[in-house]
Amino acid sequence: DSGVTQTPKHLITATGQxxxxxxxxxxxxxxxxxxxxxxxxxxxxxxxxxxxxxxxKGNILERFSAQQFPDLHSExxxxxxxxxxxxxxxxxxxxxxxxxxxxxxxxxxxLSVL
Amino acid sequence: xxxxxxxxxxxxxxxxEDFTTYCNSSxxxxxxxxxxxxxxxxxxxxxxxxxxxxxKKQKRLTFQFGEAKKNSSLHxxxxxxTDVGTYFCAGNQYGNKLVFGAGTILRVKS
Numbered sequence: 588d589s590g591v592t593q594t595p596k597h598l599i600t601a602t603g604q605x606x607x608x609x610x611x612x613x614x615x616x617x618x619x620x621x622x623x624x625x626x627x628x629x630x631x632x633x634x635x636x637x638x639x640x641x642x643x644k645g646n647i648l649e650r651f652s653a654q655q656f657p658d659l660h661s662e663x664x665x666x667x668x669x670x671x672x673x674x675x676x677x678x679x680x681x682x683x684x685x686x687x688x689x690x691x692x693x694x695x696x697x698l699s700v701l
Numbered sequence: 702x703x704x705x706x707x708x709x710x711x712x713x714x715x716x717x718e719d720f721t722t723y724c725n726s727s728x729x730x731x732x733x734x735x736x737x738x739x740x741x742x743x744x745x746x747x748x749x750x751x752x753x754x755x756x757k758k759q760k761r762l763t764f765q766f767g768e769a770k771k772n773s774s775l776h777x778x779x780x781x782x783t784d785v786g787t788y789f790c791a792g793n794q795y796g797n798k799l800v801f802g803a804g805t806i807l808r809v810k811s
Contacts, residue, residue, distance in 0.1 A: 589743070622801075629707075629803035630744065630789065643798045677743060686731055686793045687751070692743040 590614065593678050593693035601701055605666040608696045610678030612659055618642070618681045619661040620690060621653055625674040636661055637684040665698070673700045705792050707802030715810050720777040722805035724790035733766055733773045733792040734799065744789060747775075780809045 590613035600606055612619050621633040623646075632645035636655035647653075650668075655661040665672060677695045681688035704727045714720050724733065732751045736744040748757055750766035750773060757764045763776045773792070777784055787804040 589745070630791075630801040632798060632800070635798065645798070679744075686798070687749070689734060689746040689749060690736075690744075690799070692745070694743050 589691040589693060591616075591678060591680050591691050591693035593676075593696050595696060596694065597697045597699075599699045599701065600668060602668055602670060604668050604700075605664065606668065606698065608663040608665070608676055608678075608698075610661045610663070610680075610693060612661070612678075612680030613691050616680035616682050616691070617659065618684050618688065619655055619659070620679040620681075621647075621661070621663050622677040622679065622692075623674050624677060624695075628674075630677065633663070635684075642684055668700045670700050673698055705790060705800045705802040707790055707805055709805055710803065711806045711808075713808040713810065714780050716782060717779050720780050720784070720807055722775050722788050722790075722807075724773045724775075724792070724802050726771045726792050726794075728794045729770050730792040730794060731770075733770075733790055735764060735773075735775055736789045736791060736801075737786050738789065738804070739786040742786070777807075780807070782809050782811050785809050 592611040594609045617638045620635045622630045633647040635643040653663045675695045679690040679692045706725045734749045735747040738744045754768045755766040761778045765774045789804045791799045791801045793799045
């Protein structure tokens with residue numbers, strides 16, 4: 588158990604819909620990262636927050652947004668869903684915002700868009 | 702932008718054979734990390750290499766960081782069925798965020 592909690596574990600929805608994925612980092616970790624993993628794909632970095640502020644953006648679509656709340660949990664909002672958004676979404680956390688930080692991953696949310 | 706290439710994409714070995722995955726970056730890295738993702742699981746941190754030419758061992762796993770800090774390798778000696786999974790390298794250019802390679806899927810036939 589990494590200490591990072593993601594909910595829900597599975598999500599099935601239809602095209603055009605909007606969903607919210609939730610992540611609680613390890614106790615004491617200030618950084619939260621979101622990654623997307625599609626079939627046969629690696630881990631695509633989406634966005635990072637540190638202590639409530641956005642720190643880095645990766646290949647995140649405009650239809651996607653995220654935030655980190657004062658209690659440090661984070662939510663990833665996916666809207667106007669398309670079939671191609673079906674993927675495994677991981678949240679990871681680290682103590683600080685340093686390039687030497689190792690990441691602790693949650694178990695992921697499997698999103699299926701039908 | 703920074704890219705991290707990882708080969709091979711897939712390898713199927715007989716139990717007891719050795720396995721190596723290679724990671725190459727287009728730019729000099731400040732450090733490189735390795736993660737393992739078991740089938741149906743999430744990535745788990747294995748190790749971090751920071752110094753040029755660094756070699757670290759974890760039981761049957763040997764990790765190397767190239768002299769130029771642009772490449773790295775993970776070698777598993779005498780694979781076991783418990784080694785199955787996807788191995789990712791992740792590197793970052795100084796000051797930038799971790800970039801993951803596409804991963805190498807390892808299957809071990811008993």
